[in-house]
Amino acid sequence: MNIIYKLILTAAIVAIGAMTLLAGSINNKEAERIALATAPIVQEAVQHKSEEWEKYYPRQYSSWKKTKDGDELLDMLKEKPQLSVLWAGYGFSKDYNAPRGHYYALQDNVNTLRTGAPTDGETGPMPTACWTCKSTDVPRIQERDGELEYFTGKWAKYGNEIVNTIGCANCHSNETGELAVRILHLNKGLEAAGLPKFEDSTHQEKRNLVCAQCHSEYYFKKTKWTDENGNNKIANVVTYPWANGLTVEGMEKYYDDENFTDWTHKISKTKMLKAQHPGYELFKTGIHAQKGVSCADCHMPYTQEGSVKYSDHQLQNPLETMDRSCMPCHRENEKKLKDIVHRKFERKEQLHELAMDNLAKAHLETAKAMEAGASDSELEAVRADIRSAQWKWDYAVASHPGFFHAPEETLRILSVANETAMQARLKLVSILADHNVRKYIAPDFSTKEKAQKIAGVPLQKLVDEKLKFKATLEKEWYKQAEKNYNLNAKKSRVGLDDAQTAYSK
Ligand code: HEC
Ligand code: HEC
Ligand code: HEC
Ligand code: HEC
Numbered sequence: 001m002n003i004i005y006k007l008i009l010t011a012a013i014v015a016i017g018a019m020t021l022l023a024g025s026i027n028n029k030e031a032e033r034i035a036l037a038t039a040p041i042v043q044e045a046v047q048h049k050s051e052e053w054e055k056y057y058p059r060q061y062s063s064w065k066k067t068k069d070g071d072e073l074l075d076m077l078k079e080k081p082q083l084s085v086l087w088a089g090y091g092f093s094k095d096y097n098a099p100r101g102h103y104y105a106l107q108d109n110v111n112t113l114r115t116g117a118p119t120d121g122e123t124g125p126m127p128t129a130c131w132t133c134k135s136t137d138v139p140r141i142q143e144r145d146g147e148l149e150y151f152t153g154k155w156a157k158y159g160n161e162i163v164n165t166i167g168c169a170n171c172h173s174n175e176t177g178e179l180a181v182r183i184l185h186l187n188k189g190l191e192a193a194g195l196p197k198f199e200d201s202t203h204q205e206k207r208n209l210v211c212a213q214c215h216s217e218y219y220f221k222k223t224k225w226t227d228e229n230g231n232n233k234i235a236n237v238v239t240y241p242w243a244n245g246l247t248v249e250g251m252e253k254y255y256d257d258e259n260f261t262d263w264t265h266k267i268s269k270t271k272m273l274k275a276q277h278p279g280y281e282l283f284k285t286g287i288h289a290q291k292g293v294s295c296a297d298c299h300m301p302y303t304q305e306g307s308v309k310y311s312d313h314q315l316q317n318p319l320e321t322m323d324r325s326c327m328p329c330h331r332e333n334e335k336k337l338k339d340i341v342h343r344k345f346e347r348k349e350q351l352h353e354l355a356m357d358n359l360a361k362a363h364l365e366t367a368k369a370m371e372a373g374a375s376d377s378e379l380e381a382v383r384a385d386i387r388s389a390q391w392k393w394d395y396a397v398a399s400h401p402g403f404f405h406a407p408e409e410t411l412r413i414l415s416v417a418n419e420t421a422m423q424a425r426l427k428l429v430s431i432l433a434d435h436n437v438r439k440y441i442a443p444d445f446s447t448k449e450k451a452q453k454i455a456g457v458p459l460q461k462l463v464d465e466k467l468k469f470k471a472t473l474e475k476e477w478y479k480q481a482e483k484n485y486n487l488n489a490k491k492s493r494v495g496l497d498d499a500q501t502a503y504s505k
Helices: 002-035 058-069 081-084 104-113 139-143 184-190 203-212 249-255 277-284 295-299 318-325 333-370 376-398 408-432 448-455 460-471 473-481
Strands: 219-226 232-239 302-305 310-311
Touching: 002 295, 058 104, 058 302, 058 310, 081 333, 081 448, 184 203, 184 232, 203 277, 203 295, 249 376, 318 333, 333 376, 333 408, 376 408, 460 473
Parallel strands: none
Antiparallel strands: 219 232, 302 310
């Protein structure tokens, strides 16, 4: 054979081989597509274990698992010492960290000093409601025991049951794989606000509402009920305060009308509100929401793997995935867009710091006025200002990236918070003068230690008790859950026993 002929033959054989391989690969992909589209039902009894979904949806599972990479622990009480003063007398003054990956959501709830150190199912400071946005076991138990029974009793009552972090069964139907929501309070909130229920919402809105199950404002509504044996019980039911609309003023009016108070402030004796994380509500006022962009568009960008396109389930900061999260819509280069976002952050920080300083001083100046003999009626208007100002400040910053999701609304709310806190302080100057206190300067709260001392937080005692709880009852919970086949610790608790806390460093 001449050399040219040999080369042509070889090339032809290679080409035929490649085409066969390609056809095979297309056939495999097609088979895979059909297999995925007709994925067998994830059994109802095991749907709370996300690893049971892995064999049908391997890509979504492995990207979901990567929420473990979002492991940075940021002690906010150290970053912003004013916080311990603002929350004096309330759990958040003990321990409060910036949010991190969903993989840690449940463990962080178990670890925080806020949930205390129960010694059995009936002790500890918090109600069962505290588990509600942490786990796939929550809808399982609500469906098994009933919603009101789930919301009755102490947090530790379900310690041996609520053992799997946020996962597939929080956002998907086990039968169809479609987006689905199983907790009841979301639809109740939407109904109260006059909005369509989850099932009647558009597909794009469902891509927001699965997140709104948790990234929303709520409170624990005390609800009397009688169980089937005739026992009178009180449930703490997670409730969205949306009846006057999804705005900061609407929710404040709702709480005022209900005469609702989260706690009485330890320093100023003000009846306070604590904002949770109205991320969804604040987002809805921003330009992206108004242009129909949903949470999933930025936080769960489509990812191409060969011929398969799927939603990235890592749920992280979208600035890490700008090529997929932002660039499908924006033309600026990434650096320029990132700088714009950063500048928005700085603007918010400036008003945020001012509001915290003004509010912390308002609490301390109120305490000074009380010490000097000011009566509750003299301080009534001051306390009304403090309650309203702190609610607004908290609302604006508790849904952390409000500065990006809804910059104008965030800055507006912070400005009103600052103005109202200043009104309280102006009133305090004259009340203090009436009681012969002039030029009072509030004590220094510039470090976490100083601020917690002012707030009366017995930190070391709380830590010692917590560590004892972690060495005893907590270990027992996982043993029991494994025995009951509700937990696959080898798959789903990797690294969690040693997860970092603010107090273990
Ligand atoms: C079942 C409740 C729940 C649902 C549903 C939920 N989240 Fe979360 N999310 C949380 C909690 C709790 C945290 C804080 C976890 C921690 O700090 O340990 C969190 C944290 C986050 C973070 C911070 C991650 C990091 O690495 O810093 C992002 C981003 C996030 N969620 C986005 C979303 C989006 C987008 C959706 C909807 C697609 C969603 N979440 C649905 C409860 C939920
Ligand atoms: C916080 C909510 C949330 C969690 C947790 C979650 N998903 Fe999703 N998932 C979504 C959203 C939102 C979409 C986009 C759906 C759409 O647009 O129809 C999606 C899409 C999907 C799809 C459709 C194909 C695709 O990739 O777009 C599958 C399959 C899927 N998820 C499987 C899973 C599995 C398996 C898990 C657990 C390992 C999981 N999801 C956990 C919210 C979630
Ligand atoms: C247009 C894109 C976009 C949309 C839509 C979007 N986000 Fe974000 N989100 C971001 C960016 C960017 C950040 C990070 C900002 C920063 O640098 O802190 C972020 C951060 C977050 C965080 C992390 C907070 C923290 O401090 O770790 C949470 C939680 C979050 N978003 C939830 C949501 C929810 C819930 C929705 C829908 C209601 C949503 N986001 C819609 C872009 C978006
Ligand atoms: C689905 C499309 C879409 C995606 C995805 C998207 N944006 Fe936007 N963005 C818009 C639209 C639409 C506007 C409104 C302005 C306009 O019409 O040009 C906007 C406005 C903005 C603005 C100016 C708004 C303001 O509040 O000042 C910034 C900054 C921005 N986007 C950043 C981002 C970043 C960062 C990401 C990725 C994390 C992102 N966007 C993802 C569509 C999108």
